[in-house]
Each structure stands twice: as structure tokens, then as C-alpha cells.
Amino acid sequence: xxxxxxxxxxxxxxxxxxxxxxxxxxxxxxxxxxxxxxxxxxxxxxxxxxxxxxxxxxxxxxxxxxxxxxxxxxxxxxxxxxxxxxxxxxxxxxxxxxxxxxxxxxxxxxxxxxxxxxxxxxxxxxxxxxxxxxxxxxxxxxxxxxxxxxxxxxxxxxxxxxxxxxxxxxxxxxxxxxxxxxxxxxxxxxxxxxxxxxxxxxxxxxxxxxxxxxxxxxxxxxxxxxxxxxxxxxxxxxxxxxxxxxxxxxxxxxxxxxxxxxxxxxxxxxxxxxxxxxxxxxxxxxxxxxxxxxxxxxxxxxxxxxxxxxxxxxxxxxxxxxxxxxxxxxxxxx
Numbered sequence: 001x002x003x004x005x006x007x008x009x010x011x012x013x014x015x016x017x018x019x020x021x022x023x024x025x026x027x028x029x030x031x032x033x034x035x036x037x038x039x040x041x042x043x044x045x046x047x048x049x050x051x052x053x054x055x056x057x058x059x060x061x062x063x064x065x066x067x068x069x070x071x072x073x074x075x076x077x078x079x080x081x082x083x084x085x086x087x088x089x090x091x092x093x094x095x096x097x098x099x100x101x102x103x104x105x106x107x108x109x110x111x112x113x114x115x116x117x118x119x120x121x122x123x124x125x126x127x128x129x130x131x132x133x134x135x136x137x138x139x140x141x142x143x144x145x146x147x148x149x150x151x152x153x154x155x156x157x158x159x160x161x162x163x164x165x166x167x168x169x170x171x172x173x174x175x176x177x178x179x180x181x182x183x184x185x186x187x188x189x190x191x192x193x194x195x196x197x198x199x200x201x202x203x204x205x206x207x208x209x210x211x212x213x214x215x216x217x218x219x220x221x222x223x224x225x226x227x228x229x230x231x232x233x234x235x236x237x238x239x240x241x242x243x244x245x246x247x248x249x250x251x252x253x254x255x256x257x258x259x260x261x262x263x264x265x266x267x268x269x270x271x272x273x274x275x276x277x278x279x280x281x282x283x284x285x286x287x288x289x290x291x292x293x294x295x296x297x298x299x300x301x302x303x304x305x306x307x308x309x310x311x312x313x314x315x316x317x318x319x320x321x322x323x324x325x326x327x328x329x330x331x332x333x334x
Contacts, residue, residue: 013198014285016334017324018217019317020078021187022085026317027078028190030324031332036081037320038088039312045088048323067277068270072123079122131266133170134227138163139265143258152239160231167227171220175304186316188213189309191302193317203318205311213306214299216291217284221298225276233272234265285334 019028025038029051036047054060060069142159149155174180195211196203238261242248251257283291309317326332 012287013200013330014334015194015198015332017194017197017321017332019190019194019320020074020081020219021183021190022081023089023183024186025085025088026186026190026320027081028317028320028324029074029077031326033324034077034081035320035323036084037316037323038085039316040088044316044319046319046323047084063278064271064274067274070277071273075123075127076119079119079126083119083122131269134163134167135230135266135269136262138166139258139262143262146253146258152242153235156231156235156238159234160227163227163230167223171301171304181307184305185307185309186313188306189313189317190320191215191218191306192309192314193321197321203321205314205318208314208318209311213308214302216295216299217280218298218302218305220301220305221295222276222280224298224301225279226272229276229279230265230269230272233268233275237268238264281334 017028017030019026021027022036022038024040025036025045028035028037031053032051034049034051036045038045054066054069059065138159141162142155145155145158149158175184189208191213192208192211193203194215196208199211201207241264242252248257248260251260279294283295
């Protein structure tokens with residue numbers, strides 16, 4: 001235990017390298033390259049590709065814009081990597097014969113366009129399901145209290161509470177799925193390896209094993225920030241909208257009013273994602289008492305989305321990190 005604390009205490013360097021757990025593998029993203037590493041019956045399979053980032057000075061790198069850009073980029077890259085890991089799945093449990101529709105689309109679009117089409121559809125469906133479950137459903141449920149609760153602030157607190165309950169239940173249920181336990185163990189391996197790299201220790205199984213499996217820049221922490229931030233932003237923005245448009249106050253409690261508010265809040269989601277990204281980026285760069293307090297809830301949530309990995313998983317994570325290290329040492333500093 002003392003050794004583990006010593007390793008974490010020497011963690012000064014902060015890297016922009018990060019990853020995502022796959023099916024028996026890990027996607028790691030560096031400043032210049034992306035790497036997919038999967039363990040198969042034949043051994044480790046490594047696929048490295050150049051990472052295309054917006055040029056220096058591009059508006060896509062501006063604060064409050066880069067968050068949405070990076071979010072969608074990570075979604076597309078993540079889905080593509082999951083599909084790749086499914087193809088390499090040693091047991092072939094996820095493989096199945098293509099349907100007639102799949103064959104027809106592939107023939108009409110070609111392999112590359114067909115793959116982009118499938119990835120686009122997968123990302124769109126996953127985003128719609130997430131928005132529906134974590135945002136639209138809480139809005140609808142809280143709307144039933146319009147005629148009972150007069151305070152708009154209380155309504156938004158109820159909505160936020162419902163959202164957090166759904167989020168927590170979702171995380172709890174997913175963490176108990178047997179097929180996800182190994183994925184979450186790879187997630188833990190990814191975090192441990194990044195921790196080891198940031199501690200400036202040699203990337204060996206022994207060194208990585210002693211590290212914490214929690215990391216402040218984790219996507220789980222990001223999602224939690226989005227959930228909490230939405231309570232504040234929705235409350236302030238909705239109140240401001242009613243003040244700016246008095247006619248809305250007269251419609252309060254009606255179906256039309258609820259529909260307008262739902263659409264308005266959904267339009268605010270890109271802003272919330274952007275602010276959450278900047279917060280996550282900032283706390284990931286700093287390590288002090290204030291940031292440790294801010295990151296504590298997110299780190300606790302990672303108990304649901306990370307498991308302790310075995311040495312073979314750590315080997316996958318080490319291979320993935322080594323594959324994306326920049327040629328110029330330190331150029332990946334965040």
C-alpha cells in the first residue's frame with residue numbers, strides 16, 4: 001500500500017493520452033496516433049493509425065467548441081474500434097452472418113462507405129438512446145409535477161434528481177452484467193497504465209499493477225459532470241427564457257409549455273457538453289485540494305465502471321500506450 005501511495009504522490013506529469021476499453025482489448029489515443037490492441041488466440045493484435053486533429057489555431061480547437069468536436073470524434077472512433085475488436089473476438093460470439101439488407105447496402109455503397117454508414121447509424125442511435133434515457137425521460141417525469149409544484153427551481157431539482165437516479169441505476173445494472181466485467185477490467189488496466197506513465201515510471205506490469213484504477217479524466221467522471229451541470233444550466237436558462245418571453249408564463253402547466261421547454265433544454269445539451277469538457281480538462285491538469293474535492297464523486301463512480309485487471313490485460317494496455325507515444329518526448333503533455 002505504501003508503494004502505491006508513493007507512486008501516486010510522484011504523479012506530476014499530465015498527459016493527453018487516453019483510451020477506451022474494448023472487447024478483449026483497448027483503444028488508446030495519443031496526440032499523433034490511435035492504436036487498437038486486442039488479445040486473440042494468436043496473441044496480441046495491434047493496429048495503429050494516424051490521428052487527424054484540427055490544425056493549430058483552428059476554431060475547432062477553441063474553448064466551448066472543442067468539447068463538442070472531441071465528443072463526436074471520440075464517439076465515432078470508439079464505435080469503429082469496438083467493431084474492430086468484435087471482428088477480432090476470439091470466441092466469435094458477436095459475429096453473425098450478414099443480412100440481405102447488409103449485403104445490398106455493402107454492394108451499393110462499397111466497403112468503405114458501408115462501414116461509415118454503419119458507424120454513423122450506430123453513433124446516432126446510441127446518442128438518441130442516451131438523450132432519451134438520461135434527459136428526455138427525466139424531463140417528462142418532472143413535467144407531471146408542474147401542476148403540484150409552483151417553484152421552477154424545485155421542478156428542475158426534481159428533474160435533476162430523477163436523472164441522477166436513472167444514471168446511478170444504469171451504472172449499477174451495467175456493472176453487474178457478466179459480459180461487461182472483463183470490459184471494465186480492461187478499463188481499469190487503461191487507467192492504471194496512464195497513471196504509471198504520468199508517474200514517470202517504466203511501463204512494466206509490476207509498476208502498472210500498483211497504480212490506482214481511478215483517473216479524473218475518465219469518461220464516467222465526464223458523464224457525471226454533465227448530469228450535475230445540466231441541473232444548474234437548465235434551471236438558470238429556463239428561468240431566463242420565461243423572464244424574456246412573458247407569454248410562456250401564461251402557458252405554464254400546458255402540454256405546449258412542456259414541449260417548448262423540452263426542445264429548449266435539448267438545444268442546450270451541446271453547451272453543457274462543452275462546459276463539462278472544459279471542467280474535465282481543467283481538473284485533469286491540476287492536482288490540489290480543490291480539484292480533488294471536485295473529482296471525488298467521479299472517482300467514486302468509477303468503482304462501477306472499472307475492475308481490477310489481470311496481468312494479461314495490463315500487457316494489452318502497456319502495448320497500447322507504447323504504440324501512441326509521440327516521437328518528441330513530452331509533446332503529449334496536457
